[in-house]
Amino acid sequence: MNGMNEQGGIFVFSESNDLALEMLGRARELADKLHTKLAAAQIGKNPQEKAKEMIRYGADKVYAVDNPQLEIFQDESYLNIIQDIATRDHPEILMIGSTRNGKPLAGRLATRLNAGCIPDCIVLEVGGGGNLIGERITYGGNALARMAFKSKPQIVTVPARAFEKRPPEEREGEIAQLEVKVEPPRVEVVERKPLETSSERVEEAEVIVSCGRGLEKKDDVALLREVADVVGGQVGCSRPLVEDRKWFSEWIGLSGHKVKPKLYIASGVSGVIQHVAGIRDAKIIVAINKDPEAPIFEIADYGVVGDLYEVLPALKEALRKQLQ
Numbered sequence: 001m002n003g004m005n006e007q008g009g010i011f012v013f014s015e016s017n018d019l020a021l022e023m024l025g026r027a028r029e030l031a032d033k034l035h036t037k038l039a040a041a042q043i044g045k046n047p048q049e050k051a052k053e054m055i056r057y058g059a060d061k062v063y064a065v066d067n068p069q070l071e072i073f074q075d076e077s078y079l080n081i082i083q084d085i086a087t088r089d090h091p092e093i094l095m096i097g098s099t100r101n102g103k104p105l106a107g108r109l110a111t112r113l114n115a116g117c118i119p120d121c122i123v124l125e126v127g128g129g130g131n132l133i134g135e136r137i138t139y140g141g142n143a144l145a146r147m148a149f150k151s152k153p154q155i156v157t158v159p160a161r162a163f164e165k166r167p168p169e170e171r172e173g174e175i176a177q178l179e180v181k182v183e184p185p186r187v188e189v190v191e192r193k194p195l196e197t198s199s200e201r202v203e204e205a206e207v208i209v210s211c212g213r214g215l216e217k218k219d220d221v222a223l224l225r226e227v228a229d230v231v232g233g234q235v236g237c238s239r240p241l242v243e244d245r246k247w248f249s250e251w252i253g254l255s256g257h258k259v260k261p262k263l264y265i266a267s268g269v270s271g272v273i274q275h276v277a278g279i280r281d282a283k284i285i286v287a288i289n290k291d292p293e294a295p296i297f298e299i300a301d302y303g304v305v306g307d308l309y310e311v312l313p314a315l316k317e318a319l320r321k322q323l324q
């Protein structure tokens, strides 16, 4: 590739394939701007197909680590692999998916590489001197912190849905097999079981019908599910429904999932800042709350002052008729 800087480059990793592809979208734009190459890694069992997919989504080179022992994330081994790639390629920018596994991995990597790290970047730009600038939400969603690196390598973590995937295209790219020594894990996994309470994938949903403490009992979640089913959406909730009531396993908000649906229906949710921080990117917010003073109405595009037990069944019928 003509004019391409063979030193440095950008490296992308997440154990969540979707998030890795989203990061590749922004990383490709940055790599083109910096005239540099873009590498990524696929770790686990039979990584070839996913590696090819990463090339279609923008990577120039993908390190493929084919090892069934690494099919499930293992912090020490994954960290060693990424450190190994970083010390051989010296990427100037390392983008790591901001997942439960990715965040500590990025922090440990930064320590090992003596690098700076900006977590949870929702904006990534190249500054005047060629250094990376990252923006992240701070003060409970009330402000954006804009931070610039002063040294390299520059490590950032990126949350899901911060960036868009590029449309895939047939492109030339290299897949490099990487042999690794798997460290014996320092922790023993005693048991694995799927989360029981929720099969919802709110991060990817285009429509979310969410509930808060206004919902009186667990069985009433069916009311939301019925509305969600009419529009092909998912059910979400505020944090107290997970932490206090244990009805769900994951919540939406500052400390939970940041969502980006086309439509977010909040019922019986007060809309305090910690919840709102997770729904700022929703295109349309509809609030149902019996308190006309509830803060959710300040950010809602449409508001219904009323009892969710009356409004949700009426909404379901109206949507059903409309979509027939």
Ligand SMILES: Cc1cc2nc3c(=O)[nH]c(=O)nc-3n(C[C@H](O)[C@H](O)[C@H](O)COP(=O)(O)OP(=O)(O)OC[C@H]3O[C@@H](n4cnc5c(N)ncnc54)[C@H](O)[C@@H]3O)c2cc1C
Pocket (backbone or CB within 6 Å): 211, 212, 213, 214, 215, 237, 238, 239, 240, 241, 251, 252, 253, 254, 255, 256, 257, 267, 268, 269, 270, 271, 272, 274, 275, 278, 288, 289, 290, 291, 294, 306, 307, 308, 309
């Ligand atoms: C560090 C930190 C991080 C946090 N992170 C998050 C986070 O990520 N996400 C999150 O959600 N919270 C988070 N919280 C908790 C947050 O501060 C609030 O406590 C929580 O969001 C409130 O949840 P809620 O709106 O369901 O409940 P409430 O605030 O109790 O609101 C319930 C609402 O339901 C309405 N209502 C009641 N009955 C009905 C009815 N029948 N019909 C219609 N409306 C009705 C009420 O008028 C009220 O407005 C965090 C807190 C801290 C300290």
